[in-house]
Amino acid sequence: MQVQVFRTSDEVAAAVADAIEQVLASTPAAVLALATGRTPLAAYAELARRRREGRLDASQAAIVGIDEFAGVPAGDPGSFAAYLEQHVIGPIGFDPRRVERLDGAARNLDAECARYDRALEARGGVHLILLGIGANGHIGFNEPGESLVAATHVVELHASTRQDNASPFGGDVNAVPTRALSIGMQAILGARCVLLVATGADKAATIERALNGPLTTRVPASWLQTHRDVRIYLDREAASLLRGEAVRAG
Numbered sequence: 497m498q499v500q501v502f503r504t505s506d507e508v509a510a511a512v513a514d515a516i517e518q519v520l521a522s523t524p525a526a527v528l529a530l531a532t533g534r535t536p537l538a539a540y541a542e543l544a545r546r547r548r549e550g551r552l553d554a555s556q557a558a559i560v561g562i563d564e565f566a567g568v569p570a571g572d573p574g575s576f577a578a579y580l581e582q583h584v585i586g587p588i589g590f591d592p593r594r595v596e597r598l599d600g601a602a603r604n605l606d607a608e609c610a611r612y613d614r615a616l617e618a619r620g621g622v623h624l625i626l627l628g629i630g631a632n633g634h635i636g637f638n639e640p641g642e643s644l645v646a647a648t649h650v651v652e653l654h655a656s657t658r659q660d661n662a663s664p665f666g667g668d669v670n671a672v673p674t675r676a677l678s679i680g681m682q683a684i685l686g687a688r689c690v691l692l693v694a695t696g697a698d699k700a701a702t703i704e705r706a707l708n709g710p711l712t713t714r715v716p717a718s719w720l721q722t723h724r725d726v727r728i729y730l731d732r733e734a735a736s737l738l739r740g741e742a743v744r745a746g
């Protein structure tokens with residue numbers, strides 16, 4: 497596990513953008529699984545800037561979504577599909593025909609999850625997955641619990657996760673769906689390269705448990721310790737509870 501700590505969240509964003517730029521340069525048709533959430537927004541803005549400057553060409557690459565709220569159609573501003581549209585696909589210049597989305601509005605959600613796993617397999621798996629981390633240690637929407645799930649699946653969201661996701665729903669936690677679809681641990685741990693990004697003091701305790709703690713289904717992100725190419729990008733605040741030589745100042 498490679499852990500890099502940067503002085504500011506802007507430096508984190510630039511380093512994450514560098515890693516994605518490198519993958520696109522070496523593998524133009526790479527399949528990228530890209531997180532939604534607040535944390536990666538600065539990296540997406542940086543990639544969009546590089547694209548405007550003509551430094552970055554994402555037109556051959558594919559994007560696959562990581563998760564989606566159940567019952568929320570792609571056109572809904574609260575959907576992760578809308579987030580990807582707004583912050584990733586257009587601004588960074590991905591080809592809309594090369595985007596695989598989980599359909600939160602599908603009538604049969606289990607069938608949608610099974611379809612999604614087949615679609616990921618048909619694309620040859622994921623080259624790079626960029627993850628954020630939930631305050632409770634979730635990755636994608638793989639919530640902590642007695643067990644974790646390998647395949648794409650329907651999940652009951654924890655109350656704290658719904659609270660954390662209230663802002664795209666007008667800040668009203670009751671408007672946040674109670675269920676979601678999430679890729680499973682197999683797709684995450686099967687990605688050739690995993691990037692995890694976290695910024696801010698409110699992620700520090702979770703990062704410490706995920707990186708230094710035991711492997712446990714109570715902290716889904718702890719399973720990233722088993723991956724052979726995982727790169728963790730932190731600002732000082734998110735890294736403030738880490739100790740040990742693993743931390744290399746950026």
Ligand code: GLP
Nearest residue numbers: 531532533534535628629630636
């Ligand atoms: C959300 C999403 C994740 C995201 C995480 C952290 O619930 N399902 O994909 O990475 O929580 O979000 P944020 O970056 O806004 O803290």
